[in-house]
Amino acid sequence: MMVRMVTNNEAESRYEIHVDGALAGFLEYRTAGDTVALVHTEVGDEYGGQGLGGKLAKxxxxxxxxxxxxxxxxxPFVAKYIDKHPEYRVTVR
Known part of the structure; x- marks a missing residue:
């Protein structure tokens, strides 16, 4: 069974997802006042199709x-995730 863990790496301004201890993907962000811009999501090719990008967005x-x-x-990935999960629309600026 694969162990998946998502953390906020504030030093790198990104959320990271690890699978069995290895970095599998990340979601970069930029903070300005009371707004966080979610700017880029990337998941390694070997981890594709496992829903890791969605876990990062959530x-x-x-x-x-x-x-x-x-x-x-x-x-664009996060924007599409929000479209599919309308409960997060209240969070959007």
Whole structure:
């Protein structure tokens, strides 16, 4: 069984997902005041098709909601994720 863990690497301004301890993907962000721009999502080819990008998007959006900040989904993947999960639209600036 693969162990998946998502963390916020604040030093690198990105959320990271690790599979069995190895970095499998990340979602870069930029913070400006009370808005977080979600700018780029990338998952390694060997981890494609496992839903890891969606897990990153969900984690980032949940984190923004918990911190009371708005998001600007400039990354097309995150924008599409929000379209498919309308409960996150209230988080969008």
């Amino acid at each position: 984690f980032a959006l949940d984190d923004a909601q918990a911190r009371g900040v708005k998001v600007s989904p400039t990354c």
